[in-house]
Amino acid sequence: MNKLITPALITAISLLLLSTVSTATDGIMVAEDSAWVRATPPGSKTTAIYLTLMNNSNTDIDLTKVSVDVSDRVELHTHTNHDGMMKMQEISSITVPADGQASLKPHGDHIMVFNLQEPLKAGKEVSLELTFNDGNTMTLAIPVHKESPVSGDKPTNHDGMQHHGEHMDMKKNESDDLHQHDPAS
Amino acid sequence: MNKFAIALVAIAALGAGLFFGNRQSAPDLSELSGFSFPEPEALADVGLVDHNNEPLSETDFLDQWTFIYVGYTFCPDYCPMTLTNLNQMHTLLSEEDGPKATTLLVSVDPERDTPEHLKNYVKYFNESFIGATGTPEEIRKFADQVSAVYSVPEPENRDDPKNYLVDHSSSVILINPEAEVQAIFTPPQTAEALAKDFHLLVAHHESR
Ligand SMILES: [Cu+2]
Numbered sequence: 001m002n003k004l005i006t007p008a009l010i011t012a013i014s015l016l017l018l019s020t021v022s023t024a025t026d027g028i029m030v031a032e033d034s035a036w037v038r039a040t041p042p043g044s045k046t047t048a049i050y051l052t053l054m055n056n057s058n059t060d061i062d063l064t065k066v067s068v069d070v071s072d073r074v075e076l077h078t079h080t081n082h083d084g085m086m087k088m089q090e091i092s093s094i095t096v097p098a099d100g101q102a103s104l105k106p107h108g109d110h111i112m113v114f115n116l117q118e119p120l121k122a123g124k125e126v127s128l129e130l131t132f133n134d135g136n137t138m139t140l141a142i143p144v145h146k147e148s149p150v151s152g153d154k155p156t157n158h159d160g161m162q163h164h165g166e167h168m169d170m171k172k173n174e175s176d177d178l179h180q181h182d183p184a185s
Numbered sequence: 186m187n188k189f190a191i192a193l194v195a196i197a198a199l200g201a202g203l204f205f206g207n208r209q210s211a212p213d214l215s216e217l218s219g220f221s222f223p224e225p226e227a228l229a230d231v232g233l234v235d236h237n238n239e240p241l242s243e244t245d246f247l248d249q250w251t252f253i254y255v256g257y258t259f260c261p262d263y264c265p266m267t268l269t270n271l272n273q274m275h276t277l278l279s280e281e282d283g284p285k286a287t288t289l290l291v292s293v294d295p296e297r298d299t300p301e302h303l304k305n306y307v308k309y310f311n312e313s314f315i316g317a318t319g320t321p322e323e324i325r326k327f328a329d330q331v332s333a334v335y336s337v338p339e340p341e342n343r344d345d346p347k348n349y350l351v352d353h354s355s356s357v358i359l360i361n362p363e364a365e366v367q368a369i370f371t372p373p374q375t376a377e378a379l380a381k382d383f384h385l386l387v388a389h390h391e392s393r
Binding site: 082084088 | 259260261262263265266269273302305309334336350352354372373
Protein backbone atom coordinates (compact mmCIF):
# COMPACT_ATOMS: atom_id res chain seq x y z
CA MET A 1 0.00 0.00 0.00
CA ASN A 2 2.69 2.43 1.02
CA LYS A 3 4.36 2.07 -2.34
CA LEU A 4 1.38 3.82 -3.85
CA ILE A 5 2.21 7.01 -2.04
CA THR A 6 4.67 8.42 -4.50
CA PRO A 7 6.05 11.93 -4.40
CA ALA A 8 3.86 12.78 -7.38
CA LEU A 9 0.81 11.63 -5.51
CA ILE A 10 1.80 13.62 -2.47
CA THR A 11 2.17 16.70 -4.65
CA ALA A 12 -1.22 16.03 -6.19
CA ILE A 13 -2.82 15.65 -2.78
CA SER A 14 -1.16 18.81 -1.50
CA LEU A 15 -2.43 20.75 -4.48
CA LEU A 16 -5.89 19.36 -3.93
CA LEU A 17 -5.79 20.37 -0.29
CA LEU A 18 -4.67 23.84 -1.23
CA SER A 19 -7.43 24.29 -3.74
CA THR A 20 -10.29 23.02 -1.62
CA VAL A 21 -9.46 23.90 1.96
CA SER A 22 -7.25 26.67 2.95
CA THR A 23 -5.09 26.99 5.94
CA ALA A 24 -7.30 27.00 8.95
CA THR A 25 -6.83 29.09 12.01
CA ASP A 26 -6.92 27.24 15.30
CA GLY A 27 -10.35 25.78 15.68
CA ILE A 28 -11.80 27.20 12.47
CA MET A 29 -11.98 25.64 9.06
CA VAL A 30 -13.97 26.10 5.92
CA ALA A 31 -16.24 23.18 4.99
CA GLU A 32 -15.06 21.57 1.79
CA ASP A 33 -16.46 23.11 -1.39
CA SER A 34 -18.77 25.38 0.59
CA ALA A 35 -17.09 28.64 -0.43
CA TRP A 36 -18.08 30.48 -3.57
CA VAL A 37 -18.73 33.96 -4.86
CA ARG A 38 -21.55 34.86 -7.20
CA ALA A 39 -20.57 35.81 -10.75
CA THR A 40 -21.87 39.23 -11.71
CA PRO A 41 -24.04 40.35 -14.62
CA PRO A 42 -22.62 43.09 -16.86
CA GLY A 43 -22.40 46.44 -15.11
CA SER A 44 -23.06 45.01 -11.66
CA LYS A 45 -20.88 46.40 -8.90
CA THR A 46 -21.95 44.16 -6.04
CA THR A 47 -21.82 40.51 -5.21
CA ALA A 48 -22.01 38.12 -2.27
CA ILE A 49 -19.66 35.47 -0.92
CA TYR A 50 -20.96 32.33 0.78
CA LEU A 51 -19.18 29.69 2.85
CA THR A 52 -19.58 27.44 5.86
CA LEU A 53 -17.20 27.96 8.77
CA MET A 54 -16.70 25.15 11.24
CA ASN A 55 -15.38 25.56 14.74
CA ASN A 56 -13.88 22.48 16.38
CA SER A 57 -12.75 24.29 19.48
CA ASN A 58 -14.81 24.67 22.63
CA THR A 59 -15.02 28.46 22.50
CA ASP A 60 -17.08 30.63 20.21
CA ILE A 61 -15.00 32.37 17.56
CA ASP A 62 -16.21 35.48 15.72
CA LEU A 63 -15.52 36.34 12.11
CA THR A 64 -14.87 40.07 12.36
CA LYS A 65 -13.42 41.22 9.06
CA VAL A 66 -13.08 40.11 5.46
CA SER A 67 -11.03 41.52 2.65
CA VAL A 68 -10.89 40.49 -1.00
CA ASP A 69 -8.57 41.24 -3.88
CA VAL A 70 -11.32 42.53 -6.19
CA SER A 71 -12.77 45.33 -4.09
CA ASP A 72 -11.91 47.86 -1.42
CA ARG A 73 -15.30 47.62 0.31
CA VAL A 74 -16.46 44.43 1.97
CA GLU A 75 -19.06 44.08 4.74
CA LEU A 76 -20.54 41.29 6.81
CA HIS A 77 -24.28 41.26 6.17
CA THR A 78 -27.38 39.59 7.44
CA HIS A 79 -30.87 39.50 5.95
CA THR A 80 -33.87 40.40 8.03
CA ASN A 81 -37.51 40.42 7.09
CA HIS A 82 -38.77 43.94 7.65
CA ASP A 83 -42.50 44.48 6.98
CA GLY A 84 -42.42 41.85 4.24
CA MET A 85 -39.30 43.36 2.68
CA MET A 86 -35.91 41.71 2.70
CA LYS A 87 -33.46 44.05 4.28
CA MET A 88 -29.69 43.62 4.18
CA GLN A 89 -27.89 44.98 7.15
CA GLU A 90 -24.27 45.28 8.08
CA ILE A 91 -23.30 43.34 11.21
CA SER A 92 -20.03 43.70 13.09
CA SER A 93 -19.29 39.99 13.32
CA ILE A 94 -20.58 36.49 12.62
CA THR A 95 -20.21 34.01 15.47
CA VAL A 96 -19.06 30.50 14.77
CA PRO A 97 -20.30 28.66 17.87
CA ALA A 98 -18.03 26.30 19.80
CA ASP A 99 -18.17 22.82 18.24
CA GLY A 100 -20.60 24.23 15.72
CA GLN A 101 -20.72 26.06 12.46
CA ALA A 102 -21.92 29.20 10.73
CA SER A 103 -23.41 28.83 7.28
CA LEU A 104 -23.25 31.87 5.05
CA LYS A 105 -25.65 31.11 2.24
CA PRO A 106 -28.11 32.73 -0.17
CA HIS A 107 -30.90 34.64 1.59
CA GLY A 108 -29.03 34.46 4.91
CA ASP A 109 -25.82 35.88 6.29
CA HIS A 110 -23.26 36.67 3.62
CA ILE A 111 -20.10 38.56 2.86
CA MET A 112 -21.17 41.56 0.82
CA VAL A 113 -18.81 43.00 -1.76
CA PHE A 114 -19.30 46.54 -3.12
CA ASN A 115 -17.36 48.56 -5.70
CA LEU A 116 -16.27 45.68 -7.89
CA GLN A 117 -13.60 46.95 -10.27
CA GLU A 118 -14.84 44.65 -13.03
CA PRO A 119 -17.41 41.89 -13.53
CA LEU A 120 -16.63 38.55 -11.88
CA LYS A 121 -16.69 35.79 -14.46
CA ALA A 122 -17.57 32.18 -13.66
CA GLY A 123 -14.46 30.02 -13.63
CA LYS A 124 -12.24 32.68 -12.07
CA GLU A 125 -11.09 32.80 -8.48
CA VAL A 126 -11.18 35.47 -5.82
CA SER A 127 -8.68 35.69 -3.00
CA LEU A 128 -10.17 36.16 0.43
CA GLU A 129 -8.73 37.00 3.83
CA LEU A 130 -10.82 36.26 6.91
CA THR A 131 -9.96 37.79 10.29
CA PHE A 132 -11.23 36.32 13.56
CA ASN A 133 -11.56 37.80 17.03
CA ASP A 134 -8.89 35.46 18.39
CA GLY A 135 -6.40 37.31 16.23
CA ASN A 136 -6.05 34.57 13.65
CA THR A 137 -6.45 35.12 9.96
CA MET A 138 -7.09 32.73 7.12
CA THR A 139 -6.55 33.23 3.43
CA LEU A 140 -8.22 31.24 0.72
CA ALA A 141 -8.96 31.32 -2.98
CA ILE A 142 -12.60 30.70 -3.79
CA PRO A 143 -14.29 29.97 -7.12
CA VAL A 144 -16.66 32.28 -8.97
CA HIS A 145 -19.91 30.57 -9.94
CA LYS A 146 -23.01 31.77 -11.76
CA GLU A 147 -25.25 29.33 -9.90
CA SER A 148 -24.83 27.85 -6.46
CA PRO A 149 -22.42 24.90 -6.70
CA VAL A 150 -23.45 23.65 -3.28
CA SER A 151 -25.82 20.74 -3.80
CA GLY A 152 -28.99 21.09 -1.82
CA ASP A 153 -28.11 24.69 -1.08
CA LYS A 154 -31.72 25.73 -0.95
CA PRO A 155 -32.05 29.29 0.18
CA THR A 156 -33.52 28.59 3.57
CA ASN A 157 -31.99 29.39 6.87
CA HIS A 158 -31.71 25.89 8.26
CA ASP A 159 -28.13 25.24 9.15
CA GLY A 160 -27.47 21.62 8.21
CA MET A 161 -24.14 20.61 6.73
CA GLN A 162 -24.29 20.34 3.00
CA HIS A 163 -22.06 17.28 2.80
CA HIS A 164 -22.35 15.40 6.01
CA GLY A 165 -18.99 14.55 7.47
CA GLU A 166 -17.16 14.99 4.20
CA HIS A 167 -15.12 18.00 5.08
CA MET A 168 -11.37 17.83 5.05
CA ASP A 169 -9.34 17.66 8.17
CA MET A 170 -8.08 21.03 9.06
CA LYS A 171 -4.52 21.86 8.43
CA LYS A 172 -3.14 23.18 11.64
CA ASN A 173 -1.26 26.37 11.92
CA GLU A 174 1.56 24.80 13.85
CA SER A 175 3.80 27.79 14.13
CA ASP A 176 2.23 29.63 16.98
CA ASP A 177 -0.12 29.79 19.93
CA LEU A 178 -2.40 26.79 19.59
CA HIS A 179 -5.48 27.27 21.65
CA GLN A 180 -5.03 25.35 24.85
CA HIS A 181 -8.76 24.56 24.88
CA ASP A 182 -8.73 23.29 21.34
CA PRO A 183 -9.79 19.65 21.70
CA ALA A 184 -7.89 18.69 18.58
CA SER A 185 -4.57 20.00 19.82
CA MET B 186 -61.97 -17.88 -2.00
CA ASN B 187 -63.95 -18.80 -5.11
CA LYS B 188 -63.61 -17.34 -8.57
CA PHE B 189 -66.62 -15.13 -8.11
CA ALA B 190 -65.12 -13.46 -5.03
CA ILE B 191 -61.80 -12.91 -6.83
CA ALA B 192 -63.64 -11.28 -9.71
CA LEU B 193 -65.48 -9.00 -7.29
CA VAL B 194 -62.25 -7.92 -5.63
CA ALA B 195 -60.71 -7.28 -9.05
CA ILE B 196 -63.67 -5.16 -10.14
CA ALA B 197 -63.57 -3.19 -6.89
CA ALA B 198 -59.85 -2.57 -7.30
CA LEU B 199 -60.36 -1.47 -10.90
CA GLY B 200 -63.14 0.86 -9.83
CA ALA B 201 -60.98 2.40 -7.11
CA GLY B 202 -58.14 2.82 -9.60
CA LEU B 203 -60.39 4.61 -12.05
CA PHE B 204 -61.81 6.78 -9.32
CA PHE B 205 -58.46 7.90 -7.94
CA GLY B 206 -56.99 8.10 -11.42
CA ASN B 207 -59.69 10.56 -12.40
CA ARG B 208 -59.18 12.60 -9.31
CA GLN B 209 -55.48 12.90 -10.03
CA SER B 210 -55.95 14.17 -13.57
CA ALA B 211 -58.12 17.09 -12.44
CA PRO B 212 -55.86 20.00 -11.40
CA ASP B 213 -55.73 20.12 -7.64
CA LEU B 214 -54.58 23.55 -6.55
CA SER B 215 -54.09 22.43 -2.96
CA GLU B 216 -50.77 20.98 -4.16
CA LEU B 217 -49.41 24.41 -5.09
CA SER B 218 -46.29 25.60 -3.32
CA GLY B 219 -47.36 29.15 -4.17
CA PHE B 220 -50.70 30.86 -3.69
CA SER B 221 -53.34 31.20 -6.39
CA PHE B 222 -55.80 34.09 -6.17
CA PRO B 223 -59.33 32.66 -6.38
CA GLU B 224 -60.58 35.84 -8.02
CA PRO B 225 -57.65 37.30 -9.94
CA GLU B 226 -57.69 41.03 -10.58
CA ALA B 227 -56.77 42.49 -13.93
CA LEU B 228 -53.76 44.76 -14.26
CA ALA B 229 -54.83 48.30 -15.09
CA ASP B 230 -53.26 51.58 -16.07
CA VAL B 231 -49.76 50.14 -16.48
CA GLY B 232 -47.35 52.83 -17.68
CA LEU B 233 -43.89 51.23 -17.55
CA VAL B 234 -41.14 51.22 -20.18
CA ASP B 235 -39.41 48.05 -21.30
CA HIS B 236 -35.68 47.58 -21.76
CA ASN B 237 -35.88 48.93 -25.30
CA ASN B 238 -37.45 52.09 -23.96
CA GLU B 239 -40.80 51.13 -25.46
CA PRO B 240 -44.00 51.67 -23.49
CA LEU B 241 -45.28 48.63 -21.59
CA SER B 242 -49.00 48.58 -20.79
CA GLU B 243 -51.44 46.02 -19.42
CA THR B 244 -52.33 44.88 -22.95
CA ASP B 245 -48.77 43.62 -23.39
CA PHE B 246 -49.57 40.91 -20.85
CA LEU B 247 -52.50 39.48 -22.83
CA ASP B 248 -52.38 36.02 -24.42
CA GLN B 249 -49.33 34.79 -22.55
CA TRP B 250 -48.24 33.76 -19.10
CA THR B 251 -45.78 36.13 -17.45
CA PHE B 252 -43.64 35.66 -14.36
CA ILE B 253 -42.75 38.96 -12.71
CA TYR B 254 -40.03 39.77 -10.24
CA VAL B 255 -39.76 43.19 -8.69
CA GLY B 256 -36.23 44.12 -7.67
CA TYR B 257 -33.14 46.07 -8.75
CA THR B 258 -29.86 45.21 -10.39
CA PHE B 259 -27.58 46.45 -7.60
CA CYS B 260 -28.98 43.58 -5.52
CA PRO B 261 -26.33 40.92 -4.77
CA ASP B 262 -28.40 38.03 -3.44
CA TYR B 263 -32.17 37.77 -3.84
CA CYS B 264 -32.46 39.17 -7.35
CA PRO B 265 -29.70 37.15 -9.04
CA MET B 266 -30.77 34.05 -7.13
CA THR B 267 -34.42 34.42 -8.17
CA LEU B 268 -33.59 35.20 -11.79
CA THR B 269 -31.29 32.16 -11.83
CA ASN B 270 -34.14 30.01 -10.51
CA LEU B 271 -36.50 31.46 -13.11
CA ASN B 272 -33.97 30.70 -15.82
CA GLN B 273 -33.76 27.10 -14.61
CA MET B 274 -37.55 26.93 -14.63
CA HIS B 275 -37.57 28.17 -18.25
CA THR B 276 -35.10 25.42 -19.11
CA LEU B 277 -37.45 22.85 -17.56
CA LEU B 278 -40.41 24.26 -19.51
CA SER B 279 -38.46 24.34 -22.76
CA GLU B 280 -37.51 20.68 -22.39
CA GLU B 281 -41.14 19.66 -22.57
CA ASP B 282 -43.95 20.17 -24.99
CA GLY B 283 -46.17 22.16 -22.63
CA PRO B 284 -47.09 25.82 -22.21
CA LYS B 285 -44.39 28.48 -22.15
CA ALA B 286 -43.99 31.69 -20.18
CA THR B 287 -42.26 35.05 -20.27
CA THR B 288 -40.25 36.52 -17.41
CA LEU B 289 -40.23 40.22 -16.60
CA LEU B 290 -37.95 41.99 -14.12
CA VAL B 291 -39.42 45.28 -12.95
CA SER B 292 -36.74 47.51 -11.43
CA VAL B 293 -37.81 49.81 -8.62
CA ASP B 294 -34.51 51.69 -8.91
CA PRO B 295 -34.88 53.78 -12.08
CA GLU B 296 -32.16 56.14 -10.91
CA ARG B 297 -29.48 53.52 -11.51
CA ASP B 298 -31.33 50.98 -13.67
CA THR B 299 -31.66 52.55 -17.09
CA PRO B 300 -33.47 50.51 -19.76
CA GLU B 301 -30.16 49.79 -21.46
CA HIS B 302 -28.56 48.59 -18.23
CA LEU B 303 -31.61 46.45 -17.49
CA LYS B 304 -31.42 44.86 -20.91
CA ASN B 305 -27.81 43.72 -20.40
CA TYR B 306 -28.68 42.55 -16.92
CA VAL B 307 -31.71 40.37 -17.74
CA LYS B 308 -30.12 38.86 -20.84
CA TYR B 309 -27.24 37.64 -18.72
CA PHE B 310 -29.73 35.30 -17.02
CA ASN B 311 -31.82 34.38 -20.05
CA GLU B 312 -31.91 35.76 -23.57
CA SER B 313 -35.75 35.86 -23.46
CA PHE B 314 -36.07 37.82 -20.21
CA ILE B 315 -37.43 41.35 -20.34
CA GLY B 316 -36.57 44.26 -18.09
CA ALA B 317 -38.87 47.17 -17.32
CA THR B 318 -38.91 50.27 -15.20
CA GLY B 319 -40.60 53.66 -15.16
CA THR B 320 -41.09 56.79 -13.13
CA PRO B 321 -41.25 56.29 -9.36
CA GLU B 322 -45.03 56.93 -9.50
CA GLU B 323 -45.65 54.39 -12.27
CA ILE B 324 -43.49 51.79 -10.54
CA ARG B 325 -45.37 52.26 -7.28
CA LYS B 326 -48.73 51.94 -9.02
CA PHE B 327 -47.64 48.72 -10.71
CA ALA B 328 -45.99 47.24 -7.62
CA ASP B 329 -49.16 47.81 -5.59
CA GLN B 330 -51.13 45.74 -8.09
CA VAL B 331 -48.76 42.78 -7.84
CA SER B 332 -48.43 42.97 -4.03
CA ALA B 333 -44.77 44.00 -4.20
CA VAL B 334 -43.38 46.27 -1.49
CA TYR B 335 -40.07 48.12 -1.54
CA SER B 336 -38.34 51.10 -0.07
CA VAL B 337 -35.81 53.23 -1.94
CA PRO B 338 -33.86 55.40 0.50
CA GLU B 339 -34.20 59.15 0.07
CA PRO B 340 -30.99 60.77 -1.22
CA GLU B 341 -30.32 62.37 2.17
CA ASN B 342 -30.47 58.95 3.85
CA ARG B 343 -27.83 57.35 1.66
CA ASP B 344 -24.38 56.79 3.18
CA ASP B 345 -23.01 56.70 -0.31
CA PRO B 346 -24.90 58.36 -3.18
CA LYS B 347 -24.26 55.46 -5.61
CA ASN B 348 -24.03 52.46 -3.28
CA TYR B 349 -27.40 52.53 -1.56
CA LEU B 350 -29.42 49.37 -0.93
CA VAL B 351 -33.13 48.97 -1.64
CA ASP B 352 -35.31 46.84 0.64
CA HIS B 353 -37.87 44.89 -1.32
CA SER B 354 -40.23 41.95 -1.10
CA SER B 355 -38.99 38.89 -2.90
CA SER B 356 -42.09 37.25 -4.31
CA VAL B 357 -42.52 36.03 -7.85
CA ILE B 358 -45.87 36.91 -9.40
CA LEU B 359 -47.63 35.08 -12.21
CA ILE B 360 -49.89 36.96 -14.64
CA ASN B 361 -52.40 34.91 -16.64
CA PRO B 362 -53.28 35.40 -20.34
CA GLU B 363 -56.13 37.76 -19.39
CA ALA B 364 -53.52 40.04 -17.81
CA GLU B 365 -54.80 39.18 -14.33
CA VAL B 366 -52.67 38.62 -11.23
CA GLN B 367 -53.07 34.85 -10.93
CA ALA B 368 -50.57 33.66 -8.35
CA ILE B 369 -47.77 34.64 -6.00
CA PHE B 370 -44.75 32.60 -4.91
CA THR B 371 -42.70 33.49 -1.87
CA PRO B 372 -39.11 32.29 -1.40
CA PRO B 373 -37.60 29.78 -1.58
CA GLN B 374 -38.79 29.49 -5.17
CA THR B 375 -37.08 26.49 -6.70
CA ALA B 376 -37.22 25.93 -10.44
CA GLU B 377 -38.89 22.55 -9.95
CA ALA B 378 -41.62 23.92 -7.67
CA LEU B 379 -42.27 26.88 -9.98
CA ALA B 380 -42.54 24.63 -13.04
CA LYS B 381 -44.85 22.21 -11.25
CA ASP B 382 -47.07 25.06 -10.01
CA PHE B 383 -47.09 26.59 -13.47
CA HIS B 384 -48.41 23.36 -15.00
CA LEU B 385 -51.12 23.06 -12.37
CA LEU B 386 -52.19 26.67 -12.79
CA VAL B 387 -52.30 26.47 -16.58
CA ALA B 388 -54.33 23.23 -16.43
CA HIS B 389 -56.66 24.78 -13.90
CA HIS B 390 -57.02 27.94 -15.96
CA GLU B 391 -57.87 25.95 -19.09
CA SER B 392 -60.51 23.94 -17.23
CA ARG B 393 -62.34 26.93 -15.85
CU1 LIG C 1 -25.63 42.24 1.47
